[in-house]
Amino acid sequence: MTRIAVGGFLHETNTFAPTKATYEDFVHGGGWPSMARGADVLKVMRKINVGLAGFVEEAEANGWELVPTISAAASPSAHVKKDAFERIVTEMVDGIAAALPVDAVYLDLHGAMVTEHFDDGEGEILARVRNVIGPDLPLVASLDLHANVSPEMVAHADALIAYRTYPHVDMADTGRACAKHLGLLLKTKQRFAKAFRQLPFLIPISWQCTNDQPTKGIYEKLAALESDAVPTLSFAPGFPAADFRDCGPSVFAYGRTQADADAAADQVVAIVASHEDDFDGKIYLPDEGVQHAMALAKSASKPIIIADTQDNPGAGGDSDTTGMLRALVRNKASAATGVIYDPHSARTAHAAGVGATVTLELGGKSGIPGDAPYKETFVVEKLSDGKFVAPGPYYGGRDMDMGPSACLRIGDVRIVVGSYKAQLADQAMYRYVGIEPTTEKILVNKSSVHFRADFEPIAAKLLICAAPGAMPADTAALPWTKLRPGIRLKPNGTPFTPAHSRTTG
Known part of the structure; x- marks a missing residue:
């Protein structure tokens, strides 16, 4: 039987972001599945939109024996801490070494990982795996569409295959493509x-x-x-x-x-x-975008949706800036926005209870220039433990855990507040705190593009706004x-x- 060692280690690194990725971030996973080891990898990686899940499905259809090592991912952020990288890579590489002899190796990687000690995280991962398996065994990896591919990555892998959709609705399909290409390598025995x-x-x-x-x-x-x-x-x-x-x-x-x-x-x-x-x-300033959205909403039968693109936690933002929230309140908009990452405010809302009013310094804690906590009084409309399923095409049925969460209201603006970071790319990320996104006049999502997979069908118009955040819409900035x-x-x-x-x- 053909034996394939498999593993996954994904992180998209914004080296300009305020917060680094710790080992605990990979244990939790953020918007990704939580860390899994050994046989548990094959239990987690099923029927979800992840490269490794697609590979597992195709490999089992081929009758291959899979030897899983570790799967770990974390929300985009600044550099992966040295300790986190070394612990996870060591476990992966040692697992592959222990699995030998195998016929090939497949890795689910991102392609844009920067660590505290390596600029090219995936180049280092692939080099270490190649060192263990030798020059002749096939080594194939799936990559994110946002991969920053290096010559070293290309040199160490027999094939790198990247997603072709953004929003990434084809992550599992890319894993299947890797399995098919690996099957070709094994069949022809040629590179x-x-x-x-x-x-x-x-x-x-x-x-x-x-x-x-x-x-x-x-x-x-x-x-x-x-x-x-x-x-x-x-x-x-x-x-x-x-x-x-x-x-x-x-x-x-x-x-x-x-x-x-x-x-x-x-x-x-x-x-x-x-x-x-x-x-x-076209990218709008916050007030300009909100005012345009309000004008469009007067005659629209569906929500006007604004991307708060510069505080996208899927690009390294902390998902806690307040620029767009301030613009909504300042312009007296009827809207919902989220997710603002603020565990302290979420705990305070839970302690106060539904119907209470709470004065908070909401968000604004990541030190972004031009941003600050929003000190105001809010009504607690609904509370949640943060556990739900995100069935839309991006998350693909993933179990989500946003921790203690709340729907807060100020004026006619409702805010999703969570205790973990994840890109607002699924309508369920409003519904889990009692907000029905399809009936809102305006939605402001902390996302750049991934939200479009689930929100475009319910949108009258999409706009992009640039409030202060860690991921400038203008790369030259x-x-x-x-x-x-x-x-x-x-x-x-x-x-x-x-x-x-x-x-x-």
Whole structure:
């Protein structure tokens, strides 16, 4: 029987964010499944939208024996702490070593992990696994669409395969694609030639959405280029908030011959480059966005939905800034917003009880310039233990645990307050505290794009607002210091030089 060692270790690192990822963050998982070990990995990784779950399903259909090591993920944040990285990677690598002999290894990775001691987290993970399994065993990994792929990652893996949707509704499908490609490697006993290209400009995440052009069309053309000669081809727009050499978009192709791989990669690069002008769009200031939403809501039969994109916990924000909340209250909007991460305020609401009024310093505790706690008096409308299922297409039926949570109201604005961070990408993240999102005039979600998978069908209009937060919508606004020289800081933007200052761009 074919034996495959498997594991997962995912983190999307915003090196400019306020809070680092601890070992305990990976134990809990945030919006991801909690940490699992050994046989428990195969119990957790079933029928959910995660790369490893898709791989497990396809592998079992093939009759493969799986040897699970560890699965761990945490909400995006600043660097992964050294202790967390070493404990998890050591357990994974030791598990693979103990499983030998095996026929191959599959890893579910993100591709944009930066640790306290390694700029290229996945390059280090793949190097350590390769060192244990030797040069000949197939090693395949799935990656997030936001992967910042390095030459080292490409060198150590036999194949890297990235998601093709943002919102990421195809994570499990990507795991299945990895299993199919691994099956091809095992059947032919031949390696494919690799081609790797890095593109010359950063792409802001708000314009990476695959529901819209140009990205939708790019992936359609990419899929059409796959063939027997080029069985897998990926474009990763990158996560443009990781200050290291290999941050940015990339293309990686695997072909029967080097010429096949090179030709496919070059065609995708040319397609992406031709759309540089299109990777941009309208972003509103908080009051401007709220006022526009209120005007649209007067005649709309569905909610107007605003992305609070710069405090997206899916991009390293702490999900606690108050700029959009202040704008809603200031403009006397009828709206709901969430999730504001504030365990202290949630506990205070629980102690006061439903119907009580509480004076709080809500949110604003992550030290973001231009942001501060919002000191006001709120009505406690509903309380929750924070446990629910998120059935929408992004979370895919995942069990969620937001900890003690509350619905607070000020004026006609309702606020979801939670004790854990997770991107508001599912309608259930309103309903679990008694807010029915479909009947609200305006919804303000702490998310950039993932919310669209579940909210676009109920939206009259989507807007993007930029209140103070850890993930600037304008990538050129970040204080870059380590990028590779010459990469443009945004589409058609200023090229980076090592002496680049905070004021340039």
